[in-house]
Amino acid sequence: MEKLIAELTRLYLAPEAITRDALAQHIAGHTTLAIKLTTADGLTRAFAIPFRKVFGDGETGHWDRLCTVANALQAELGLPVPAVSIDGANAYRLWLSLATPVPAAQAQEFLELLRQAYFPERELAPDAATAPVYLPPCLNPRSGKWAAFIHPGMGASFAEESGLDMAPPLAGQVGFLEGLDSIDDEQFRQALRKLEQRRPPVPARAPAEPVSSAVLDALAAEPFALQPHGQAPASLPDELLLKDATLEDIVRHLHAKDIEPTFRFLAPR
Incomplete structure (x- = not known):
């Protein structure tokens, strides 16, 4: 012992x-x-x-x-x-x-x-x-x-x-x-x-894709009503809520208005 x-x-x-x-x-x-x-x-x-x-x-x-x-x-x-x-x-x-x-x-x-x-x-x-x-x-x-x-x-x-x-x-x-x-x-x-x-490298985040000026101009011409999350604006019941929108949502919205957006992609250096 x-x-x-x-x-x-x-x-x-x-x-x-x-x-x-x-x-x-x-x-x-x-x-x-x-x-x-x-x-x-x-x-x-x-x-x-x-x-x-x-x-x-x-x-x-x-x-x-x-x-x-x-x-x-x-x-x-x-x-x-x-x-x-x-x-x-x-x-x-x-x-x-x-x-x-x-x-x-x-x-x-x-x-x-x-x-x-x-x-x-x-x-x-x-x-x-x-x-x-x-x-x-x-x-x-x-x-x-x-x-x-x-x-x-x-x-x-x-x-x-x-x-x-x-x-x-x-x-x-x-x-x-x-x-x-x-x-x-x-x-x-x-x-x-x-x-x-040997530590595994941290994956690099993909750079954000900037929205073209044409898209921004279109958004300015077709403003979205700002409402609390989950509530649709009374005057525009079918419109997209800007604060809830993704880039895909914006593209679909512009297509519905017969607007074809263009995008610029920045390649990582």
Whole structure:
């Protein structure tokens, strides 16, 4: 128990996050606590990224997605090997440890950029970087099964049901964690820069199409009555309300008057 508590503290917990006795009760299954991965002043110490089944995933889609992200973290972003866990119900989690806690806004940005780059089909909670989590090993309070860290090579076998009927051996949990390293400051900065470079560009808005002077002259010659929204003018029951009109409405109105409008289009430079 002491070795496991030491590894969990080394990788994921701020000193003030939970007492040693409370964590021991949590690990033993006597209680299940939602534990913060943040410091007392709100800095993020670790990430726990969930991978749940979504419609169209098939049996192992969420596991395949986790593998894609885990491999990219190492091969493309240059980060240490993450831990992998099952949540005791129907999801996996990737666990990333930070050697130095970072501001919550920066942590949330990192997760959002990671999502955009590698799993854009999933939404991310606005407090994903700071929300408390059930730290393995522990009993899932909803399913009654155990959450635990697992060997990545066995991950696919938990795709149908991501929980254990019995508590995992503590020595095995220590073994999955003791060889892992935290992300150091320079590794985190470089990964964040790489993700920012991959950020999808914001689509440019199409320029507005100006209305020709002929159309404006025609409108001046055939003024529309201004009325509150949804009310037709008493004197012109069939006329178009100017404040409700679209360009298509204006064209139809002019056609009804045997007026052929012309338009100029500005091509973007």
